[in-house]
Structure formats: structure tokens, C-alpha cells
Amino acid sequence: MTEGTARRWLVNLLVAMVATMVSFGAAELVLRATWTIERVTIEHDPLLGFRGRAHASTVWTREMASAPRTVQLNAEGYHDHERTRDVPAATRRLLFVGDSFLEAYQVEIDAGFAQGLARRLTNRARAEGYAVETVNQGVHGYGLGVYALHIRERLPAWNPQGVVLCLFLGNDLHDNFTAVASPAVPRFHLSAGDVVYLPVPEAGARTWLRDNVLARSVLVRFLWMRLIKTSGGAMQLARAAGMVSTPDLQSDAGGRSAEMIVVATHLLERIASDLRQLDVPLFVFVIPDPFYVQDLVDAARAARDGTPALKLRAERQATESGVLQALTQLGIPHLYPRHAFVQARLDGDGYYRNGFGHFTDEAHRVVAEHLEVPLWEMLEADSAAP
Numbered sequence: 001m002t003e004g005t006a007r008r009w010l011v012n013l014l015v016a017m018v019a020t021m022v023s024f025g026a027a028e029l030v031l032r033a034t035w036t037i038e039r040v041t042i043e044h045d046p047l048l049g050f051r052g053r054a055h056a057s058t059v060w061t062r063e064m065a066s067a068p069r070t071v072q073l074n075a076e077g078y079h080d081h082e083r084t085r086d087v088p089a090a091t092r093r094l095l096f097v098g099d100s101f102l103e104a105y106q107v108e109i110d111a112g113f114a115q116g117l118a119r120r121l122t123n124r125a126r127a128e129g130y131a132v133e134t135v136n137q138g139v140h141g142y143g144l145g146v147y148a149l150h151i152r153e154r155l156p157a158w159n160p161q162g163v164v165l166c167l168f169l170g171n172d173l174h175d176n177f178t179a180v181a182s183p184a185v186p187r188f189h190l191s192a193g194d195v196v197y198l199p200v201p202e203a204g205a206r207t208w209l210r211d212n213v214l215a216r217s218v219l220v221r222f223l224w225m226r227l228i229k230t231s232g233g234a235m236q237l238a239r240a241a242g243m244v245s246t247p248d249l250q251s252d253a254g255g256r257s258a259e260m261i262v263v264a265t266h267l268l269e270r271i272a273s274d275l276r277q278l279d280v281p282l283f284v285f286v287i288p289d290p291f292y293v294q295d296l297v298d299a300a301r302a303a304r305d306g307t308p309a310l311k312l313r314a315e316r317q318a319t320e321s322g323v324l325q326a327l328t329q330l331g332i333p334h335l336y337p338r339h340a341f342v343q344a345r346l347d348g349d350g351y352y353r354n355g356f357g358h359f360t361d362e363a364h365r366v367v368a369e370h371l372e373v374p375l376w377e378m379l380e381a382d383s384a385a386p
Helices: 004-036 113-128 146-155 206-210 218-227 232-240 257-276 288-306 315-329 340-347 361-384
Strands: 042-045 049-052 057-060 069-072 091-098 132-138 162-168 187-191 193-199 282-287
Touching: 042 206, 049 113, 057 340, 091 113, 091 361, 113 132, 113 187, 113 361, 146 162, 146 257, 162 361, 193 257, 206 340, 257 282, 257 315, 282 361, 288 340, 340 361
Parallel strands: 091 132, 091 162, 162 282
Antiparallel strands: 042 049, 057 069, 187 193
């Protein structure tokens, strides 16, 4: 290749690169001006895999029936009011941990069941001379393994008088189970009868690119939502590369449901033990899987109408029975309002948005109503303890 030809190739390459950058820049500006996008509200966390971004704000459109709302996170990255680690005077603090059902981007902060409980419990506590504060530390994508790490390593700094673990049967057991979990999050599995913990990989250039470039680009988000997220193969590649934090729920984990239940039992036992050492009571709110609720609704309708019943999915049954058995054996107080959720679906639209999504506004009110008495009893029992 002559010197002149090489120079022309170099010039053409630079022109192509500049043109590409200009095109991407123009597309970015056009999309910012014309497309309402949900911003990424999480970032890397060395212990938990990811956490909410401090003071993040986004317009939330999913499940909102053409009525989007603005979500604003607090200084700790939670969808909650600003909190201090010191408990306010004449106040008892309940700390809630959970995933997106607790986080509740779909409703205003005060319309979520955690704050509904604060009002209900404070009404009861006034006669005793104190208020009840409920701290919402729910983050979408969190699972049981993350809850165990968070409770052991970070919860003590918040000085709670009680902890409410919101455990979603749909995927909380899967989120940190090695066989299906993303490598971007902490993972747990069995090996030779012992539970093995795989920590979060150290953050590198790829993590920085994901959190500081790709997550902030409207064009990338557009491509992600319209192309990558709709392709199973593309999502598998993104998950393997640590660009996706959610588990592969399409996989049957090689028939390892029994192992997943054993790991979950170990993590629940660890959580209960850690809180006993802190002298902090624990209560578990078990959130029904909307797909299993629908299975039961279909079975009830078939029985009512005299039509052939659909077969219930074995894994969902196993997850439910395994979790409830573990909680009972470990002596952990819990509430599982599955019957009420099935009945609400039989009577109407039910408590999940679009049938299978997050809680409706009414569901948040109903959940707060269901939890009020057991949590009040927990507070009273703790205050009466020597």
C-alpha cells in the first residue's frame, strides 16, 4: 500500500468515525426531546451488587395506564422520605427490606403500604406516648441473599426496633441463587452439603461504562428497551456479561428447586440469628406470586364451572410450601395473605396491576390493613420484654 493510499484510508476512517459520532449525538438529542424514558435508578454496590442512586429522579411509565408519575429517591437511594440513622425522639422504628413490591415506584411514597402502616401504628401508639416510623429500604431486583447481607452488614447502623422482611415468592429465592442469578450480584448455592457464598465481582471498566455512560444515554436506553430486552438471546448475553442484575427465570435451573429451598432456609435462619443477636424482632410478610395466584383462580373457576382443571405448576407449589415450612420450623412470625389475593382476583381485577404486575393502590391499603395487628403485637411484645 502506497503512502498516499494509506493516508486516504486514514482520512476516510476519521471521517466515518466523526460522522458516526455526530449521528449518535443527533439521535441522542432527538430522543431526549421527543421520548419519555425511565432513567436507570441503580448503580454498582460492592456488597449487594447494586443499590439505588442517591437523589435519582425518573418519570415512571410501566404499569401506569398512561398516567406516568415522577419518582424521586432520597439521599440513600431509596423510594422513601429522607431519614437519619438516629431514631427521632419518642419514636419506634420499623425497618422494611424487600424488592420492588416494597419500593413501589407505582405510587407516591405516602401511598405505599410501609407508610400506610406508619400512620396506622402511630394512631395506636399515641396512647403509649410514642410514634412509629417505617423506613422503606426496598430496591427492585433485590432477593433473599441480598437481604441477608444487608441485614448483617448495614442494618445495625439504622437502630431499628423491628425488621419486616418482605419476601416475594415470584423471584426473591431466584435472585441470588447461583444456578440462575446474574454474575453481577452476590450468589449462593450448595456444595458438599454446605452453602457457598460468591461475592460480587470487583468493579472494573465494564461496570464504570455501564453505570456512567450506558445508563445515562437515552439512545442506549431506547435500544435496550426496544431491541435487547425483547430478545431472549440478547438478554442472556447481557446477563452473562454482568450488564443485567435480574435472574434467568426462563431456566429451570437443572431441576434444582430443592437446592434453592435449602439455600433459602439457610439464609432465613441466618437473618433470624443475626437479628436475635441484635435483640431486634423479625416479621416476614410473604408476598404471593401473581402467577400462582392466577393458577389457583383458574382452578377455582374450573371447579365452579365443572370444567377440566389446569395443572398447577409444581415449582410454584414447591416454592410456596418450602418457604412456609422453613418459616414455621425456624419459628419466624409471618403473614401470607394468599387466600385474600385469590379471592380478590375471583371477585374482580385483584391486587396486581394488569393481573400480574406490582401492587395496585388498593393492594397497598389492604396490605397495610393486614399487617397492622401482627406488627403492633410485635412492637408491644418487644416493649414489654425485660
